[in-house]
Amino acid sequence: MGRWEPDARGRLERAAMELYGERGFEQTTVAEIAKRAGLTERTFFRHFADKREVLFSGAASLQQLFVTTLAEAPDTAAPIDAVAAALEAAGALMQEGRDRVLLRQAVIDANAELQERELIKQAFLASSIAEALRRRGVADPAAGLAAEAGMAVFKIAFQRWVGPAEPRDLPDLIRDSLAELKALTAAG
Amino acid sequence: MGRWEPDARGRLERAAMELYGERGFEQTTVAEIAKRAGLTERTFFRHFADKREVLFSGAASLQQLFVTTLAEAPDTAAPIDAVAAALEAAGALMQEGRDRVLLRQAVIDANAELQERELIKQAFLASSIAEALRRRGVADPAAGLAAEAGMAVFKIAFQRWVGPAEPRDLPDLIRDSLAELKALTAAG
Numbered sequence: 001m002g003r004w005e006p007d008a009r010g011r012l013e014r015a016a017m018e019l020y021g022e023r024g025f026e027q028t029t030v031a032e033i034a035k036r037a038g039l040t041e042r043t044f045f046r047h048f049a050d051k052r053e054v055l056f057s058g059a060a061s062l063q064q065l066f067v068t069t070l071a072e073a074p075d076t077a078a079p080i081d082a083v084a085a086a087l088e089a090a091g092a093l094m095q096e097g098r099d100r101v102l103l104r105q106a107v108i109d110a111n112a113e114l115q116e117r118e119l120i121k122q123a124f125l126a127s128s129i130a131e132a133l134r135r136r137g138v139a140d141p142a143a144g145l146a147a148e149a150g151m152a153v154f155k156i157a158f159q160r161w162v163g164p165a166e167p168r169d170l171p172d173l174i175r176d177s178l179a180e181l182k183a184l185t186a187a188g
Numbered sequence: 189m190g191r192w193e194p195d196a197r198g199r200l201e202r203a204a205m206e207l208y209g210e211r212g213f214e215q216t217t218v219a220e221i222a223k224r225a226g227l228t229e230r231t232f233f234r235h236f237a238d239k240r241e242v243l244f245s246g247a248a249s250l251q252q253l254f255v256t257t258l259a260e261a262p263d264t265a266a267p268i269d270a271v272a273a274a275l276e277a278a279g280a281l282m283q284e285g286r287d288r289v290l291l292r293q294a295v296i297d298a299n300a301e302l303q304e305r306e307l308i309k310q311a312f313l314a315s316s317i318a319e320a321l322r323r324r325g326v327a328d329p330a331a332g333l334a335a336e337a338g339m340a341v342f343k344i345a346f347q348r349w350v351g352p353a354e355p356r357d358l359p360d361l362i363r364d365s366l367a368e369l370k371a372l373t374a375a376g
Contacts (some may be wrong), residue, residue: 078372079372080372080373115308116304116307116308119304119307119308119311120303120304120307123307141344141347141348141365141368142368142372144343144344144347145340145341145344145365145368145369145372146372148339148340148343148344149337149340149369149372149373151336151340152333152336152337152339152340153333155332155336156329156332156333156336159329159332160329177329177333180329180330180333181333181337181373182373182374184266184267184268184330184333184334184337185268185337185369185370185373185374186370186373186374
């Protein structure tokens, strides 16, 4: 990025999300995204491999946040609580960018191919969490189960958060969903 | 199916699985599957939309089994126990067809497109379980959470079952994984 293209990546991202929301993901071209951002297609391809990548480039930082938070949880933290801390950190980040996250979700919900990609990303996140737990010394199957259960909690909290008339923030809903899971498994 | 094609569907399935295992999913054509089964392509397409469908046609009966078992669980069963009963029923069915399930899994593990399709199928199964729980009067978020937690338990049990040197059967591993999840969430 040169000085003549301040925040080119952010501008391209915002332009892409606007266009995906306005006319749909499939109907939007890279040329249009670049034009809306006041940049060239060449600049677009310096930042993103393709127009789909604009929607999924955040996954890497989310994964990094999960892994770091898990690594930094106190040694004494139970696996499920270490996972909960990581989910809440991710939830807080998403809460800050709420409008962007909601717009992104609407774009994904409207396109089967993007939904598949989202499922793959989630499976990859679950693997990363399990791997981070193993590095904390958690054995299998506990590591895999805590990771999958954590993803279940996150998924349900996220669905509530994007749903209608939900006043609570995402970290709050994550805590609430985890408490609900604990109640469900205790009752069984 | 005419009388001159006894168990055409089963023969096509076995032929397809053999060929996918021998030469890979991508390298296998419908013509070859039909030939191996001693049937025509026309017959193949009376039973399956395409060669991918051979691998995923079992999903519908699995989903039906989940939904039926959930509906038939005693009214007094806690949501997580109703889900566990459904998972064990599915696990018993898969245990019976163990060789076929293992071969299918090896084919899927070798192909990214098939893995995506498998993830979609799993997401659909989770939705079906949540919906069946709602019909039992379980409210959200408990219905969604119990369904997702159940899928987590199933996934981990399945991974152990297909892993090396695992002598236990799938229903047993499902019970064990559920107990492990309960211990994990109780400790948190």
